[in-house]
Amino acid sequence: MGLSERPVVVGGGAAGIIACLTLEKAGYSPLLLEADDRLGGRLRTETMSDGTRVDVGFQILLTAYPELQKWADIGALDPVRFVPGAKVHHRGRWKTVADPLRAPSLLLQTLTSNLGTFGDHIRILALLRDVRRGTALSIQNQQSPGTTWSFLKTRGFSDNFISRFLAPFFSGIFLNRSLAPPSAQFCYTFRMLATGDVIRPRLGMASLVDQLERKLTRTEIRTSTRVQSISENHLVLGDGSILEARGAIVTIPGLTPEAEPTLWNSCLNVVFACSQAPFGRPIIGLIPASKAVTNFHFMEDVQGEEGKGKVNATALIAEGSTPDATLHAMHDDLLGAGIRVNETLWQRQISQALPQLAQVRSNVANPRNPQGNYIAGDHTAAPSLDAAMRSGRVAAEAWIEDHPQKQSK
Ligand SMILES: Cc1cc2nc3c(=O)[nH]c(=O)nc-3n(C[C@H](O)[C@H](O)[C@H](O)COP(=O)(O)OP(=O)(O)OC[C@H]3O[C@@H](n4cnc5c(N)ncnc54)[C@H](O)[C@@H]3O)c2cc1C
Known part of the structure; x- marks a missing residue:
């Protein structure tokens, strides 16, 4: 040849x-x-001036990804497992919502979080059951015409549960605040979340x-x-x-x-200095009332000592906005949720983050x-x-x- x-x-x-x-x-x-x-x-992982490793754009690996399983030795990545759920800022307090099947010890906290109705929790269980049917790839390939938002409405979720939990959670994954991505992408991701772990390699x-x-x-x-x-x-x-x-x-x-x-979604990923005690375990933080932040985590919860005193947050750069304005809005969002963030330690703009x-x-x-x-x-x-x-x-x-x-x- x-x-x-x-x-x-x-x-x-x-x-x-x-x-x-x-x-x-x-x-x-x-x-x-x-x-x-x-x-x-x-x-891509960079090293900050003090030696802290940070991914250029916070990302997670879903261990249920079939293709990841095929090619990667996940155990050798020394994975840090995230709680399968999130901490949600609601009425001045942090509420925990977790997958009832994967984190049964958090069931009570989830049920009493007041983020949704009892019916919403039942609907989540029904959705968990439905997305496990068939092969994973058949779910991604279903030709459903609607957006994620319209799908969630069709499934009967209350507006409160969508706006207080589902929308903030999936906005971070999709880098889209209006849940415009097709419902097939939502169902596929939901299945991946429901059937495997959410991890980050310890070194990024x-x-x-x-x-x-x-x-x-x-x-x-x-x-x-x-x-x-x-x-x-x-x-x-x-x-x-x-x-x-x-x-x-x-x-x-x-x-x-x-x-x-x-067309691409753009985002800004920032590490802020922070004098707030972390959550105490690797878990994603959500602020439903935020203007910019899609999600954040205390780096100490995930990276231990090197992450001490640092918060990593991501925000979408909305059309017509600038990275500077987004950075200010992120700062305000975190302070508004009671997270005492100080100066910006590191930031990267990712203009081609996810294809629309x-x-x-x-x-x-x-x-x-x-x-x-x-x-x-x-x-x-x-x-x-x-x-x-x-x-x-x-x-x-x-x-x-x-x-x-x-x-x-
Ligand atoms: C902030 C952020 C968060 C994300 N979160 C997640 C997540 O949690 N879970 C998940 O599954 N996915 C996530 N993703 C998506 C995931 O990272 C991407 O889908 C995947 O990495 C894309 O791989 P790719 O090879 O298609 O493209 P890329 O990674 O973009 O690779 C393209 C390569 O081509 C090179 N290149 C460009 N132009 C040229 C040229 N002219 N000549 C030669 N080389 C060129 C580039 O330098 C690059 O190395 C996230 C992405 C971002 C940015």
Whole structure:
């Protein structure tokens, strides 16, 4: 097999890494081109000036993700488990809401939280039962026309329970405050939450990237290599050089023709100094009355000593707003909930955080595009790590199917 037929993968995020692992398993030695100076894409952990590790955009791993199970050794990530629920600020107090099946010890606190009615708790149980039916992927692929909001109304949840708990909780996951994402994405995420743990690798999301990268033994990785454009037979790189390549696997939008450009939700992730005692266990905090904050956690609860005196909060940058205005609003939100935050220690704006998709699917039905390339990335399927990984695998499998002859070793 000539050089031009060597598989080339563009973008070294989760989708690109899994595409390379899939190709390697089939005996190929791919070339991975990544614009940044490291792999991982949106999975990135930085170290603050005092040595505290912080993910660029707070993220969680749902251990029930089928694709994560396929590729990662979750135990080796030294996972910190979050309580399957949240602390919700309501009428000046912190109320605990937890999955009654996964955290039965918090059942009483959940039932007496006053966030919803008794009927809402029954409806949650019914939903837990329903989303466990069928395969996980069939849930994500259901072609329901409605938004998450309309779905929750159809299921009969009270406005109070939606606005005090369900909307704040899922706004943080979807990075969308109006629960506009399709109900299929909600049901899939709800099932993942109900059937597995919510974890963060102790050393941050980058340790997942490190683990996957270590498995790449036959891939040539070229970091700091931006692909400028793609044509039928070659790629033009950022430095103007041309790379002969046919049928590249492209894991980012914008380089290949698209019916519509991908729209993104943007967020701001901030670490504030804080003189407030933490909750005492890893749990997500929600402030339903917030203007900006979608969720937060006390870093000490998750990272121990290094997180002491720090709160990590995320906010959406609303259309027409600025990062500065968002930062002020976040500060006010936290103070308003009685959390004594002081100065900003670290902040990152993530302008392309999650793709806005009107329909989700477990993966694109056919990753081949008319130009002879193979498309992948979360924007082609659903806004999650699970979908990103799967899209990389499916695109690589299609490439392998179309190139049956193995590369000579
Ligand atoms: C704040 C935040 C919170 C999130 N929370 C969760 C969560 O809790 N759970 C969950 O499941 N998912 C979450 N996600 C989503 C998850 O991180 C993504 O779905 C997944 O990482 C996307 O992987 P990807 O490979 O599709 O894209 P990316 O990670 O964006 O990878 C694309 C790669 O391509 C590179 N690239 C770009 N342009 C070029 C070019 N021209 N040439 C070469 N390389 C290029 C980029 O540098 C990048 O490395 C969150 C994301 C963010 C940002």
